Amino acid sequence: MNMFLRKLNTFLRNSQCSSFIKYRAFSSKVSETGSERDPAPLFFNEEIQNLLYTLTRVDLKKVFRPQRDGQQMEPPTYKFLTTRELEKAMKSAKRKAETRLQMPPVVKKRSEVTKIISTDPALESYDRCNYVFTDITYGISNYDRLIVVREPNGVLRHAKWDERHCLNQIYFPMPGREIIAPRMFEQEFLEDLLNRQEYDFVLNRACLQFEPNDPKYIEISEKVYSIVNEKQDFEILRSTRHYGPMLFYLAWNKNIDNLLLENIQTEKIEDAVLFTKLYHKINPTASSVDIAHEGDDIQYLREFVKSEAANKGKLEAAILSYKELEKERQSVAKGIQKAHGIE
Amino acid sequence: MPRMPLHPAVGTGKINPFAKKVIRFVRYGCTNRPFYHIVVMEAYKGQRQPPTEQLGSYDSRVNVHNERLVAFNFERIRYWLGRGAQPTKSVAELLGLAGFFPIHPRSYMTAWRHRRLNDKQAAQAKDAEEESKEASQTS
Structure with a gap:
C-alpha cells in the first residue's frame, strides 16, 4: 500500500509536469521556455554521446592530474610490471577515466512549480x-x-525549487553542496575566475552546487562555454568532462567558427570532420547536410565552411595555409627519403 | 552525559506490544531554544524515556526564510497508525496542516481567534488614528 501511494505521488507529480508542457506547446504567446527545443533527447542519443566522447580525446595524464580540490595528495608509487600487467593496469585506468569523464547532462530549464x-x-x-x-x-x-x-x-x-534545494540540503546534506550558493558564482568573482582561466574549477563547482536543469547552472555553464569559445581556450577544457557539453552547446547555437579554426590551426582535421558530423546530427535541417564526404577531409571541410561558417574568410585562409604546410612537409619528406636513397 | 540522551532514531528495539502507543513531541534543544522530535512511544512512559521509534522532527523556531520546518517519516507514521498508535493533539494538528489528516478543529479555532484579534487590533488602530486627527484639528 505504501509503495502504491508513493508511486501515486510520483505519478501525480509527473502528470502535473507533463500537463505544463502540453499547455506551453499550445499557447500562442512566445514564452522563454516554450519556444526552446529540448536538448535532452539529442544529448542522450547514443551516437551523439559516442561522438562527444571521441572528441573529448581522453588524455590519461590530464584526467589523473593532481587536482586542487582540498583532498590530501598521496605520493606516487612506482612499480615494476610485466607487459601483461601493464596492459591490465592501463585498461583499468581507462575505465576509471571513463567514469571520471562522465558528462554533466545538457537539459532544458525546469519550469516553476505552481501546483x-x-x-x-x-x-x-x-x-x-x-x-x-x-x-x-x-x-x-x-x-x-x-x-x-x-x-x-x-x-x-x-x-518551489529553491525551497526544495534548501530542505533537501538540510535533511539529506550532500557533501560539498551548500545551502546558500557560494559567492564565486556572483558576477564580479565569476568574472575574475574566468579571467584567470579557471574554467574547469568553476564548472565542477557549479555541477556540485546546482542541479543540471537549474537555470542558474545553465546560465553559468553557458557563460563559461561562450568565454572559452571567445578566447579559443579549448585546450584547457579538452579531456575534461565539460568538453562534450561545450561542443554540444556550440553546435546547438551554431557558433562553430572558432572551434573549427582552432582545430585546423592545431592540425586536428579529424576532430573538425567529426565535429561537422555532430553539427549535422544536432541540426538536421542545416543546408550543409547534403555535402558528401568523398575521402578528402580538406575538400569536405572547405565546402562545409562555405555553407555554414559565419566568418568564411578566416577559415578559408586557415585551410589554405594548412594545405600549403602539408605540401611543404610532403616535399621535405620526399627530399629526406631521396637523401637516404630509399626511393 | 547530556541531560537528555539521544536515542537511535530506529528505536531501542524494546517494544511492549500490549501497551497503548502515542505519537508525540519530545522536547530536545536547550533553554529558550526548543526543538522537538516526533516519536512513537508507549503512552504510560515519560517524555525522557527511550522512545520506540523516531518519526520526524519539528523546529518551532521561525527561520530566516520565515518558515517552521517539520519533517515526517510518513511511511512509518502510516505503519504506527495502522498498529493503533494515537497522535497527540499538537502532532495531529501538524499532520492536518500537512494535508495528511483532515484539518484539526483546534487549528480552525486558532485561526479564527487570530483573525478576530487582528480585526480588533486593526479597528483599535483606526480609532486611535481618527482621534489623533481630531485632536490636531481642534488644537
Whole structure:
C-alpha cells in the first residue's frame, strides 16, 4: 500500500509536469521556455554521446592530474610490471577515466512549480509564517521527495525549487553542496575566475552546487562555454568532462567558427570532420547536410565552411595555409627519403 | 552525559506490544531554544524515556526564510497508525496542516481567534488614528 501511494505521488507529480508542457506547446504567446527545443533527447542519443566522447580525446595524464580540490595528495608509487600487467593496469585506468569523464547532462530549464494542493480560507492567519513539511521516508530520491508548504493564507502547495534545494540540503546534506550558493558564482568573482582561466574549477563547482536543469547552472555553464569559445581556450577544457557539453552547446547555437579554426590551426582535421558530423546530427535541417564526404577531409571541410561558417574568410585562409604546410612537409619528406636513397 | 540522551532514531528495539502507543513531541534543544522530535512511544512512559521509534522532527523556531520546518517519516507514521498508535493533539494538528489528516478543529479555532484579534487590533488602530486627527484639528 505504501509503495502504491508513493508511486501515486510520483505519478501525480509527473502528470502535473507533463500537463505544463502540453499547455506551453499550445499557447500562442512566445514564452522563454516554450519556444526552446529540448536538448535532452539529442544529448542522450547514443551516437551523439559516442561522438562527444571521441572528441573529448581522453588524455590519461590530464584526467589523473593532481587536482586542487582540498583532498590530501598521496605520493606516487612506482612499480615494476610485466607487459601483461601493464596492459591490465592501463585498461583499468581507462575505465576509471571513463567514469571520471562522465558528462554533466545538457537539459532544458525546469519550469516553476505552481501546483496548489488545497486552499482553505478558514485557516487564514493560523500563523504568520509558512509551515514546511518534508517527507523523510527512507529511500526516496531528492528529486521525488514530497515537500509541501502551508502558507499563512491557508494555501497548501508544493514547495518551489529553491525551497526544495534548501530542505533537501538540510535533511539529506550532500557533501560539498551548500545551502546558500557560494559567492564565486556572483558576477564580479565569476568574472575574475574566468579571467584567470579557471574554467574547469568553476564548472565542477557549479555541477556540485546546482542541479543540471537549474537555470542558474545553465546560465553559468553557458557563460563559461561562450568565454572559452571567445578566447579559443579549448585546450584547457579538452579531456575534461565539460568538453562534450561545450561542443554540444556550440553546435546547438551554431557558433562553430572558432572551434573549427582552432582545430585546423592545431592540425586536428579529424576532430573538425567529426565535429561537422555532430553539427549535422544536432541540426538536421542545416543546408550543409547534403555535402558528401568523398575521402578528402580538406575538400569536405572547405565546402562545409562555405555553407555554414559565419566568418568564411578566416577559415578559408586557415585551410589554405594548412594545405600549403602539408605540401611543404610532403616535399621535405620526399627530399629526406631521396637523401637516404630509399626511393 | 547530556541531560537528555539521544536515542537511535530506529528505536531501542524494546517494544511492549500490549501497551497503548502515542505519537508525540519530545522536547530536545536547550533553554529558550526548543526543538522537538516526533516519536512513537508507549503512552504510560515519560517524555525522557527511550522512545520506540523516531518519526520526524519539528523546529518551532521561525527561520530566516520565515518558515517552521517539520519533517515526517510518513511511511512509518502510516505503519504506527495502522498498529493503533494515537497522535497527540499538537502532532495531529501538524499532520492536518500537512494535508495528511483532515484539518484539526483546534487549528480552525486558532485561526479564527487570530483573525478576530487582528480585526480588533486593526479597528483599535483606526480609532486611535481618527482621534489623533481630531485632536490636531481642534488644537
